Amino acid sequence: MKIYRRIASFLVIALFLFSGFIKLNDPIGTEIKLEEYFDVFSKDFRFMSGFWEALIPYSLIFSIGLSALEVILGVALWAKYKTKKVLWILIALITFFSFLTFYSAYFNKVTDCGCFGEAIKLTPWTSFSKDIFLFLLLVSLLFTDLPKINKLSFKTVVFTAILSISFGVYSYFYLPIWDSLPYAVGQNITKNMEQREPLKFQYTYKIKGKVEVLNEMPMDTTAEYISMIAVNEKEARPLITDYKIWVDNDTTDYTKESFKGNRLLVIMPNVNHAYLNALEEISIIAKELEQKGLPTWLVSAASNEEITNLRHQYQLSFPALSADTKILKTIIRSNPGLVLISNGTVKGKWSAYNLPKTNEIVESLTKVQE
Template identity: 45%
Template structure:
């Protein structure tokens, strides 16, 4: 007699572990797609992070210095490919396209990211990993914790990969590949479609340099071996001061390092007066000469208008003067700014940045340099 016939078959529904694997798959897929989209919107920002990491590794591992520095010229391509891979693999996981291969590729990707975030947190070398671009700023240990959770979820999916059914969704993955690479190339050639930086069009730079509300602090004090917190500094002298902690962290100024100067002194406040068009020159050695005729024509067209053109650069005096002479821009005065600030303001080299009374009115990649009439129309709106 067959033992199986002694009791009726009981339907237990979907196994709990299969449900858990599906939930993990959805969570991992969504996080990777979101992270990839945020970064692919601004691949130059991710490129800057890769450069930071490689320069740090070159310093910290002298025997591999030349290897890491040799990777720096390829960081923009790496940025686009890595960001696109996050989206493509996230879509493939959600669409159940070759799940066994997809989940292993995700594991290798998250292992790489986890190493970077651990290095940032433990050695305090790159304080912002750029995991979610400039949309969401995470502290190093928070970024590392996020990657650890994702790693655990991916390992769980790998452990139950045989439960995942493969579907014929290659067309969706192929379409995603074309669209993501297209987005990355567009962002490199024409600036990010969505500008999440504090110097974006519509932002007031003077307002961004101030707290959104009065900053509030709490005082951490110690007395008789016990730690207490106070909103006001205690009058009791028996307390020993330990630290002062900012309570309303989000109220801090969004812009803390904007400063413009020349040999005559500070020019920062003057940049907020009237209409000013800044030609951003981050590096004269890494510039597209074909972009300069349009900029020179723009400068000529603004003569006699209310818009004053200036060059804003982080390069040295000799290089910028030679640049002005070579490209017939000697009539445009130049001012200095921090290199990191210029990278944040403008993702292309060169680029044009229009301000009216401290409010950003326009930003243009050198591939889309406007004409003088467009600039005049914008400042008169």
């Protein structure tokens, strides 16, 4: 029983720590996922729509809070701090997660639960199975001999709480330390928009009265076709499927244009939640880059009126283009944020709270990515 408790505790601790740290590294990613859930619940549970809609503005707080709680509880279990109470809290938490993943899987509402952020994508049913496995482990631990409280455990838990929340806040203001998105520095956007491997098909035919599943089309001309499916659709699907940049009432394909030469993109998903004070410095940076022959684009999902007002207020002399909000939030976890592109390859990314000097941007063009 002692060996089982150690193995079960290790698995629980490892999974909660990994899940929590991965999401604290990218709190905006988890925020987006929570907004999806709240939006779905507001439509599916209309009698509580006001409640779910009221939670949406606080998605970031829930993102950092829940992710930090996973880490804190994992460390508390490791440090033997009030183990029984910690186990009950973990059971309550995993029950909540199980509801989310089951709802996603059964009703096909949110196709990626975000359990491990963008680093590891699980299908809803896989996530639900993982949650049930954890639930059973946690319940079983209640029936083992629980360890005594460690005298230093409280200080360890408090230190972990401060550290984990600080890490989440830092990642929010200064971008994720580990960028696992297809727009990370060093990634080529055009390449990530291509099919990753050739599609492979499985054919079902009725041959001489017998149903057969084949990897190639049969040579028998009397074979009766039944169905055909792609067996590697997920593996072949491009990493990027929705990247598109446009200008209203303009037929020019600015998506392809954005991959030509060197270009600095000022990404702004919306105006309401943007750190607008950064635009003054961004305007200066853009003018200095223009003198060096490096163009700047503002790419936003804001309305034309909002962009016109911003350009006038902050003296933004560079072109303004449009893109979908979700794409812009995926490109960079900052609003606004700077993304340097050279022939489709991302050469640099900067948060609005950590803007670079002009020379740093120019030097990034010549850096060789590891």
